[in-house]
Amino acid sequence: MTERAYHHGNLREALLTRAWATIDDDGLDALSMRQLARDVGVSHGASARHFADRTALLDAIAVTGFERMNATLAEAVTSEPTFDARLRAAGLAYVRFAVEHPAILDLMYKAKHHPDASPELLELSRASMAAVVALVAESQAKGEIREGDVERQALVVFAAVHGVAALATDDLLDGVAWQDAAESTIAVVLGAFAAD
Known part of the structure; x- marks a missing residue:
């Protein structure tokens, strides 16, 4: 340059x-x-x-990370017609992003908690969770999943998928492929959400 x-x-x-x-x-x-x-x-x-300074640079990298991750998740969700397929696609996309960019994902979550985090970073960091909340709410309204506290159900989805991502990036899956761990975890979440 x-x-x-x-x-x-x-x-x-x-x-x-x-x-x-x-x-x-x-x-x-x-x-x-x-x-x-x-x-x-x-x-x-x-x-x-x-x-x-370095903090400003890291904030900008975290912004880029959330932009890329959010776009990947949005594409995964919009490519599928049902709640089950959308949740599976988004969950796998999230874990794939984590596995492919573990240091970036770690930076993204640390940077959003920094006292000098930019408003743009804070807004982008909340977008993926907001998308999960919207997905759960829409699926409840369609009768695809059981009714319940939308934000709590969305939190369960995020905790389950992020948990697999953390285990995969920390090499704690004991030889189980991350794809298999993610598929199994998502299947359990889907079973718990199934409409009666």
Whole structure:
């Protein structure tokens, strides 16, 4: 990346792309602001024009992470016609994202709890749970699942799927493929939600 490219407005994206790759490949501890600037071919001062400090950069990476994850989940849900199929598709998409980007997912959840988390990050971090609440409410209204406290049922869905993701990324599934663990967990949740 050249200084000329920076003046054309590409530096922020280049920094985000390189930072994402560094964290994704080597973990958060591998990220250095000075090395990041060197990697994209600019001075540390040039990169600081876009990200005042590491916290600002991490916030922006977390925003990107939630944007990508939310888009993946939305695509999974809209591609299926029934509650069972939609929940399964979304659950598998969530666990797949976690398995493919464990360090990024960890950063996303840590960054949203940082005192300086941006309003954009906070809003995006709530979107996936809001989508689960909407899915449960819609499915109850259609009679696809049993009636109950919508937010509590959505919380059960999130806890179950996130639990599989955490076990998979921490290598605690004792040789069980994450896909099999996710499928089994989702099947249990679907059984508990089945309409009478």
